[in-house]
Amino acid sequence: MSKKPLILVTNDDGITAPGIRTLIKVMNRIGDVVVVAPDSPQSGMGHAITIDDTLYCREEHIDNGPQKEYSTSGTPADCVKLAVHELLDRKPDLCVSGINHGSNSSINVIYSGTMSAAIEAGMEGIPAIGFSLLNYNWDADFGPTEQYIETICQNVLENGLQKGIILNVNFPSKAIKGTKICRQANANWVEKFDKRRSPMGRDYYWLTGEFINQDNGEDTDEWALEQGYVSVVPVQFDLTAHYYIQELNNWNLNG
Amino acid sequence: MSKKPLILVTNDDGITAPGIRTLIKVMNRIGDVVVVAPDSPQSGMGHAITIDDTLYCREEHIDNGPQKEYSTSGTPADCVKLAVHELLDRKPDLCVSGINHGSNSSINVIYSGTMSAAIEAGMEGIPAIGFSLLNYNWDADFGPTEQYIETICQNVLENGLQKGIILNVNFPSKAIKGTKICRQANANWVEKFDKRRSPMGRDYYWLTGEFINQDNGEDTDEWALEQGYVSVVPVQFDLTAHYYIQELNNWNLNG
Numbered sequence: 001m002s003k004k005p006l007i008l009v010t011n012d013d014g015i016t017a018p019g020i021r022t023l024i025k026v027m028n029r030i031g032d033v034v035v036v037a038p039d040s041p042q043s044g045m046g047h048a049i050t051i052d053d054t055l056y057c058r059e060e061h062i063d064n065g066p067q068k069e070y071s072t073s074g075t076p077a078d079c080v081k082l083a084v085h086e087l088l089d090r091k092p093d094l095c096v097s098g099i100n101h102g103s104n105s106s107i108n109v110i111y112s113g114t115m116s117a118a119i120e121a122g123m124e125g126i127p128a129i130g131f132s133l134l135n136y137n138w139d140a141d142f143g144p145t146e147q148y149i150e151t152i153c154q155n156v157l158e159n160g161l162q163k164g165i166i167l168n169v170n171f172p173s174k175a176i177k178g179t180k181i182c183r184q185a186n187a188n189w190v191e192k193f194d195k196r197r198s199p200m201g202r203d204y205y206w207l208t209g210e211f212i213n214q215d216n217g218e219d220t221d222e223w224a225l226e227q228g229y230v231s232v233v234p235v236q237f238d239l240t241a242h243y244y245i246q247e248l249n250n251w252n253l254n255g
Numbered sequence: 256m257s258k259k260p261l262i263l264v265t266n267d268d269g270i271t272a273p274g275i276r277t278l279i280k281v282m283n284r285i286g287d288v289v290v291v292a293p294d295s296p297q298s299g300m301g302h303a304i305t306i307d308d309t310l311y312c313r314e315e316h317i318d319n320g321p322q323k324e325y326s327t328s329g330t331p332a333d334c335v336k337l338a339v340h341e342l343l344d345r346k347p348d349l350c351v352s353g354i355n356h357g358s359n360s361s362i363n364v365i366y367s368g369t370m371s372a373a374i375e376a377g378m379e380g381i382p383a384i385g386f387s388l389l390n391y392n393w394d395a396d397f398g399p400t401e402q403y404i405e406t407i408c409q410n411v412l413e414n415g416l417q418k419g420i421i422l423n424v425n426f427p428s429k430a431i432k433g434t435k436i437c438r439q440a441n442a443n444w445v446e447k448f449d450k451r452r453s454p455m456g457r458d459y460y461w462l463t464g465e466f467i468n469q470d471n472g473e474d475t476d477e478w479a480l481e482q483g484y485v486s487v488v489p490v491q492f493d494l495t496a497h498y499y500i501q502e503l504n505n506w507n508l509n510g
Contacts, residue, residue: 046303056458056459058458183495190340204310235494239364239365248489
């Protein structure tokens with residue numbers, strides 16, 4: 001019998017979130033699971049790391065599963081760094097992050113703690129996938145995602161992922177028709193700030209906003225999700241817009 | 256006389272950092288300046304946003320310059336959102352972020368609060384540039400950067416930047432030879448955690464690490480900076496690895 005793969009599981013909603021508990025359950029069918037996740041919700045943390053503060057970490061026993069678990073006081077990216085460089089004996093064969101409660105499709109990938117953990121693992125050379133469900137409710141039904149998660153993870157374990165590639169997988173909240181490989185839709189948030197005055201007389205704001213999809217393409221994640229497909233976007237951490245280098249070389253920047 | 260451009264200035268080291276004070280001084284030569292910056296250091300915040308907490312903002316008078324200034328309790332990305340959607344009467348013609356105390360070249364762009372503010376502005380359709388100096392000292396000499404910053408900003412104001420492109424500009428800490436348009440080097444951090452025990456008996460960690468440049472290319476930002484050039488990398492927020500979509504289409508993800 002071949003050795004089981006070592007799978008690192010993390011998220012940004014915190015170690016007790018229903019999404020990560022589902023993901024742990026599915027991963028236990030595939031390999032040896034180690035969970036290193038934030039001890040409290042870290043949504044919207046982007047790719048934040050803890051560089052000027054202490055990082056706490058403790059072992060947890062949350063359910064009776066075979067996995068080993070640790071919670072940390074850090075961000076999702078911190079969790080991956082700590083797992084890889086301190087807690088694990090060997091490099092994991094796979095890192096999965098999520099299942100996030102809410103969308104990380106299109107431009108949301110930029111703000112996503114879930115995806116930052118997966119990207120951090122990708123930077124370490126570990127095949128990595130972020131999973132998200134388009135449902136913010138804490139009691140959302142993650143059941144229909146399980147079979148797709150297992151299939152996608154088995155494919156990544158068998159085929160590998162080219163260095164520098166991370167998968168961003170989003171699940172629709174409606175009945176699932178299948179899977180589509182997509183590009184990130186060109187969409188954005190139009191913010192509205194709700195201005196209030198505190199009982200102490202200080203002005204403060206709540207950030208709210210409306211999501212606007214400006215992209216009509218039928219090859220985008222937003223389109224696939226709208227149609228009831230699971231969207232799979234290959235994401236990279238080389239942010240260089242290579243196609244624009246020639247344009248800039250025409251500028252006179254040396255006075 | 257033509258109308259002066261409206262320039263939004265922000266950073267991640269906080270509104271009183273010497274880097275942003277230099278940037279404000281240079282921008283006052285070019286346009287009408289509004290500063291919206293964090294009230295305390297936010298380094299390593301990546302593209303974090305404040306979504307479940309209050310955001311404070313107040314007007315500041317830090318020096319006798321002509322600029323208008325606000326500090327906020329938020330992240331660099333929050334500052335840009337608040338500026339564009341609440342504080343400014345019109346869309347700025349340019350957003351500049353920095354000058355960061357320390358490098359945001361190569362993979363550091365992923366963790367950078369300085370660049371997340373510039374990227375947020377780019378997402379709003381505002382031409383945006385992040386500036387960083389490869390010197391972490393609070394009393395670093397920003398003088399040699401001033402002429403280059405002015406030239407780069409004038410070029411962006413005259414030529415514009417294609418929607419979706421943001422410039423990541425890093426200055427060497429040695430004598431400057433000129434400017435190079437570059438790609439992001441393939442480099443990474445190898446983390447080391449310094450494990451300690453608190454007086455109360457809890458284990459905790461400090462994150463430390465060593466920067467490893469694995470990229471020998473002479474078209475990278477790391478190479479340019481090493482040689483004494485200012486590196487200019489065009490950065491994008493479409494994270495899709497378009498070249499990998501065909502590969503994934505060969506996988507069997509629908510079981």
